[in-house]
Amino acid sequence: MDHRSQSRLNGLCGYVVDRVTHLRGDADWLAARLADPSSRVVPVWRSRNLIRQGADLSAVLLDRETAAELISTTETLVLLGEDEGVAYFAVGLPGREDELHGRLSNLGEFRDLRDTAALLPAREGALLAHARAMVFWHQTHRHCGSCGSPTRSAEAGHSRICLNEACKRSCYPRTDPAVIVAVSRGERILLGRKPEWPPGRFSTVAGFVEPGETLEEAVAREVKEETGIVCSEVIYHSSQPWPFPSSIMLGFHAFAASEAITVDTTELDDARWFTREEMVAGLLSGSFLLPRSLSISFRLIEDWFDIGRAEGMPTLRELGAGRTW
Numbered sequence: 001m002d003h004r005s006q007s008r009l010n011g012l013c014g015y016v017v018d019r020v021t022h023l024r025g026d027a028d029w030l031a032a033r034l035a036d037p038s039s040r041v042v043p044v045w046r047s048r049n050l051i052r053q054g055a056d057l058s059a060v061l062l063d064r065e066t067a068a069e070l071i072s073t074t075e076t077l078v079l080l081g082e083d084e085g086v087a088y089f090a091v092g093l094p095g096r097e098d099e100l101h102g103r104l105s106n107l108g109e110f111r112d113l114r115d116t117a118a119l120l121p122a123r124e125g126a127l128l129a130h131a132r133a134m135v136f137w138h139q140t141h142r143h144c145g146s147c148g149s150p151t152r153s154a155e156a157g158h159s160r161i162c163l164n165e166a167c168k169r170s171c172y173p174r175t176d177p178a179v180i181v182a183v184s185r186g187e188r189i190l191l192g193r194k195p196e197w198p199p200g201r202f203s204t205v206a207g208f209v210e211p212g213e214t215l216e217e218a219v220a221r222e223v224k225e226e227t228g229i230v231c232s233e234v235i236y237h238s239s240q241p242w243p244f245p246s247s248i249m250l251g252f253h254a255f256a257a258s259e260a261i262t263v264d265t266t267e268l269d270d271a272r273w274f275t276r277e278e279m280v281a282g283l284l285s286g287s288f289l290l291p292r293s294l295s296i297s298f299r300l301i302e303d304w305f306d307i308g309r310a311e312g313m314p315t316l317r318e319l320g321a322g323r324t325w
């Protein structure tokens with residue numbers, strides 16, 4: 001499978017709106033789309049998305065009439081893009097719980113996408129992830145990074161410009177690259193756990209890319225720092241937007257050239273080698289948990305698991321892994 005197809009299987013992506021970059025500066029087009037009854041608005045409050053609980057979960061997408069007051073009062077309005085003739089916008093609500101917030105809450109509940117995305121249609125999970133990331137960026141870049149003056153939104157919410165005439169610095173939505181890696185050696189995979197996780201939960205090693213290093217160097221450095229393991233080979237797998245709050249996860253497989261683990265206890269509570277048989281036994285007994293299936297970490301582990309899965313051995317999903325932790 002090629003990398004693009006692999007990435008589409010990860011959660012929070014795979015739904016590609018036409019981002020209509022060339023129309024972001026067209027004020028007339030934007031005004032017409034905002035006035036269009038077919039347009040839809042994705043509200044975001046305190047980095048949470050509005051979710052309706054019916055027989056299944058679904059995203060609450062506001063029509064223009066319902067969103068009119070929100071659009072006219074918000075400081076954060078972003079054109080997300082167009083799909084099948086429908087324009088989608090994200091709108092940030094003020095942090096306080098006011099009357100407007102209360103009225104919207106009647107339509108659903110503002111919930112964390114991490115807890116709900118796996119239960120939403122993939123298309124909606126991707127749309128809400130996009131909206132959440134954009135609103136977070138606006139709400140945390142109200143001042144210029146150079147001179148400290150206030151900034152204003154521009155290009156339909158895709159840049160901010162410093163209001164200081166002597167500065168006028170533009171800044172753009174940021175996404176912070178983080179590498180995440182399934183390291184294997186023979187028939188075993190290296191997994192670690194953070195102290196704040198539920199007992200028995202293990203996942204792949206991950207960390208932010210630092211300035212001045214390649215992605216492959218970041219993979220090798222993070223694995224060495226956190227577990228003491230030396231990587232011999234690093235192979236790209238897929239990527240996943242991870243708006244918690246503003247990352248993109250770059251997934252890799254790596255092969256270990258060493259075996260003895262030295263856990264960095266400032267980062268991890270534990271790190272171990274696991275065989276597939278040990279994972280199956282742990283999942284069956286409930287003593288071993290994996291990340292949610294929404295995450296690229298689960299997919300990296302699942303792909304490694306499937307490559308060497310013995311005939312008759314259940315899949316991770318058949319064992320219920322990744323549903324909760």
Ligand SMILES: [Zn+2]
Nearest residue numbers: 144147162167
């Ligand atoms: Zn400035």
